Each structure stands twice: as C-alpha cells, then as structure tokens.
Amino acid sequence: MKLSAVAAALGAVLIAGAAQAETIKVGFISTFSGPAAFSGDYAKKGVELFLKQNPDAFGEHEVEIIERDSTGPNPEVAKRLAQELIVQDDVDVIMGIQFSNNAFAILDVANEAEVPVIIFNAATSSITEASPYVVRVSRTMWQASYPLGSYAHDELGLTKVATFYADYAPGKDASQAFTEGFEKAGGEIVDQIPLPFPQTPDFTPFLQRIKASGADGVFAFMPSGPYSTAFVKTYLNLGLKDSVKLVGPGDISPPAELDNMGEGIKDAIITFHYSSAVPSEANEAFTKAWNEAYPDTPVDAFGVQAYDGMAALAEAIRKTGGDFTAEEFVDSLKGWEYESARGPIRIDPETRDVVGNQYVLTIVENEDGKLVEKLIDTIPDVKDPWKELHSSK
Known part of the structure; x- marks a missing residue:
C-alpha cells in the first residue's frame, strides 16, 4: 500500500488498499491558519510521518483523511465543520482538535451522530466526560500542573506563588491543578491572575501585580506561540527573572x-509529557525520522501526539476489522498500550484518557548557543488527577 495523495489545506489523503476494501473516512479538524497555525502544521506533519513509516498500518482498508481548518479557538466554526464532515462527507471518525472549546463543540455533534472522536491535543480534563465516544491520546492540564505544584514547593523551595493563566478552560484547569498541588505541599498562592484570551494582551500591568505580591515564583499557562513568547519577553523586561522563578506546563515553552523567547525562558522549570530530551530508543528513532523529514521544523509534542493518534486509529481499525459502531471503536482502544516517543502510554479504560510519564525539564543553552530542553526528572505513569479528585462520574 502507498500514500497516493497528500492534500493541502481542505484536501484529502488517501491510503490505497485492497481494491474491494470499503473506504474509512476520517475527518481531521485542526488549526491550519491564524496565530496557532503552527500547531496544525505540526499535527499534519505527525500524521504524514506515521503514514510514511507505516504504509500497511490499516491492513486491507482504504483510509481517506479529510482536512478541515478550525482557524483557531473558534467553537462555532469547529461545530459547523464537524456537522459538514458527518452529514456531507459521511466520515466514520473525527480526529485532531487543538483547542478545548472546539472539542466540546465538536463532541456535541459527535454525540448526536454517534461518531467516534480521537483527541490529538485539547487538554481540559472534563472533555472525556462530555462524550462516551471520545478517546484522548495527548494529556490533560492536570497531569502536568498538579505534580508541578508539589515539585515547586518541595524541590524548588518556593513558598509564595502567583498563578498566571489564559482565561479559558485549559488555563483554569492548569491554575486550579497547580494551586491544589502547591497548597497541599504547604505553599501559599498569593494571587491568581486570569488573562484575556484569545487576543494577546499587554502583560505589563498583570506582571506588575506579581512584582508587588511578594511572590517568589509565578506559575504560568498560556497557549504556545506568540502569546507565550510575548509573556516571557515582558517577564524578562520587567526584571522579574532575578527574583520570581518561572514554572509551568510545557505549553509556555x-x-x-x-x-524567540531568549534569555527570559532560560532556567524555567517545565513539566510536560514529551521532550526531545527523553532518553529512549523510541524517541531517538522518532526524532531522527522527524528531522530527516522536516529538517527546518524542531520536533514538538504536537507532532508526537498526532503520530500517536494515528497509531490509535490504526489499532481501532485493526481490532474492529474496519466495521464498527462508535461504542465498538472506543471499546477497542480501552487499555491500549503503545511505546510512544514520549515513553510508554496506555488508554485508561475507565476514563478513556492517556496515562504516561510527565517530565520535569529546564531550558539551557547548548554548546552551539541554542536554547534546548534539559531533562531533570521523570514522574512516571501519571493518570489525570482531576478524575480522582473532582470527577462526579
């Protein structure tokens, strides 16, 4: 079998199989334009790399991947695209989805139509409780931010921290998770500062609040890209780096x-589910393949998640024989185990969320003068803490 076409935006990818095999249509909704377009580009590259490396992954089945651009955190657009994919294109599966507000909108449609969904990124914990037909292969904000709370207190010695977060569902999750972990360890949250989203604000007045709060650390969550870069530069320019330690999930770096972030991000402490610094044969092989395929694009979690999402799609098609209801598709992935570039992962059969390692990282300058991630510690086999602490299900 071979990859017979790779479309541009709004195009289709067809994996050719046996002549008589029924085509499985997959709607791929991601962000391919606007300030967050880089995330969709990474996801698309992850999909393409999986197909290139695994041409026989779908057995005798043809898989047609139909791309649609959500344009950013725009739930109305995302919902319309899901409706069109299901009604007009007759897709069997939806995958992708960068932003949580888009995910909730898409799941409203998927629930009504009983179409399974594989989440590549959107990280609000309650997403998997919004539908019985969704499986998430990425992470939740709680998986990174809750253990970072205790780490910041116990290992970094921080005692007073302000939380600083983009004011939408993942930001609220991240702030609440860090707060609970930090306070449980004995720390004090001296301020909680929500930020306008999706527009990038002037961070100056918000960071001046932190400066005046007496905090010895700031926990920050905001979307990757220009938003987080503007924050880090303002943090440095206002002189906070010398007295207020920056910590947060890997979205900020x-x-x-x-x-682009420069000196401001150096020495920050990050928790995340993937880094190119993860020492494993799987990561070494993935990084080598990625760099050969995309030499001008540094390897990133968005690409790894999409690659893993394609592996999940292939597993579900294999187990169901390509003929499935939404419930059968999801059931086929409960308990699925996979050796990802980020380490061993599995799908929790109870929550349909991924379980895997969280890595404690810092940012250093390498011998070539480039900023890179350095692995400090590994927190193994992390389930979503929110499910245990707050879920009503």
Whole structure:
C-alpha cells in the first residue's frame, strides 16, 4: 500500500488498499491558519510521518483523511465543520482538535451522530466526560500542573506563588491543578491572575501585580506561540527573572519558540509529557525520522501526539476489522498500550484518557548557543488527577 495523495489545506489523503476494501473516512479538524497555525502544521506533519513509516498500518482498508481548518479557538466554526464532515462527507471518525472549546463543540455533534472522536491535543480534563465516544491520546492540564505544584514547593523551595493563566478552560484547569498541588505541599498562592484570551494582551500591568505580591515564583499557562513568547519577553523586561522563578506546563515553552523567547525562558522549570530530551530508543528513532523529514521544523509534542493518534486509529481499525459502531471503536482502544516517543502510554479504560510519564525539564543553552530542553526528572505513569479528585462520574 502507498500514500497516493497528500492534500493541502481542505484536501484529502488517501491510503490505497485492497481494491474491494470499503473506504474509512476520517475527518481531521485542526488549526491550519491564524496565530496557532503552527500547531496544525505540526499535527499534519505527525500524521504524514506515521503514514510514511507505516504504509500497511490499516491492513486491507482504504483510509481517506479529510482536512478541515478550525482557524483557531473558534467553537462555532469547529461545530459547523464537524456537522459538514458527518452529514456531507459521511466520515466514520473525527480526529485532531487543538483547542478545548472546539472539542466540546465538536463532541456535541459527535454525540448526536454517534461518531467516534480521537483527541490529538485539547487538554481540559472534563472533555472525556462530555462524550462516551471520545478517546484522548495527548494529556490533560492536570497531569502536568498538579505534580508541578508539589515539585515547586518541595524541590524548588518556593513558598509564595502567583498563578498566571489564559482565561479559558485549559488555563483554569492548569491554575486550579497547580494551586491544589502547591497548597497541599504547604505553599501559599498569593494571587491568581486570569488573562484575556484569545487576543494577546499587554502583560505589563498583570506582571506588575506579581512584582508587588511578594511572590517568589509565578506559575504560568498560556497557549504556545506568540502569546507565550510575548509573556516571557515582558517577564524578562520587567526584571522579574532575578527574583520570581518561572514554572509551568510545557505549553509556555514550545521548542520552535525558544530562540524567540531568549534569555527570559532560560532556567524555567517545565513539566510536560514529551521532550526531545527523553532518553529512549523510541524517541531517538522518532526524532531522527522527524528531522530527516522536516529538517527546518524542531520536533514538538504536537507532532508526537498526532503520530500517536494515528497509531490509535490504526489499532481501532485493526481490532474492529474496519466495521464498527462508535461504542465498538472506543471499546477497542480501552487499555491500549503503545511505546510512544514520549515513553510508554496506555488508554485508561475507565476514563478513556492517556496515562504516561510527565517530565520535569529546564531550558539551557547548548554548546552551539541554542536554547534546548534539559531533562531533570521523570514522574512516571501519571493518570489525570482531576478524575480522582473532582470527577462526579
């Protein structure tokens, strides 16, 4: 079998199989334009790399991947695209989805039509409780931010921290998770500062609040890209770096933005589910293949998640024989185990969320003068803490 076409935006990818095999149509909704277009580009590259490396992954089945652009965190657009994919294109599966508000809108449609969904990124914990037909292969904000709370207190010695977050569902999750972990360890949250979203604000007045709060640390969550870069530059320019330690999930420090962020991101402490610094044969092989395929694009979690999402799609098609209801598709992935570039992952059969390692990282300058991630510690086999602490299900 071979990859017979790779479309541009709004195009289709067809994996050719046996002549008589029924085509399985997959709607791929991601962000391919606007300020967050880089995330969709990474996801698309992850999909393409999986197809290139695994041409026989779908057995005798043809898989047609139909791309649609959500344009950013725009739930009305995302919902319309899901409706069109299901009604007009007759897709069997929807995958992708960068933003949580888009995910909730898409799941409203998927629930009504009983179409399964594989989430590549959207990280609000309650997403998997919004539909019985969704499986998430990425992570939740709680998986990174809750253990970072205790780490910041116990290992970094921080005692007073302000939380600083983009004011939408993942930001609220991240702030609440860090707060609970930090306070449980004995720390004090001295301020909680929500930020306008999706527009990038002037961070100056918000960071001046932190300066005046007496905090010795700031926990920050915001979308990867220009938004997080503007924050880090303002943090440095206002002189906070010398007295207020920066910690947060890896969303604030995407590899492609590190050089743009510059001195402000150095020595920050990050928790994340993937880094090119993860020492494993699977990651070494993935990084080598990625760099050969995309030499001008640093490897990133968005690409790894999409690659893993394609592996999940292939597993579900294999187990169901390509003929499935939404419930059968999801059931086929409960308990699925996979050796990802980010380490061993599995799908929790109870929550349909991924379970995997979280990595404690810092940003350093390498011998070539480039900013890179350095692995400090590994927190193994992390389930979503929110499900245990707050879920009503």
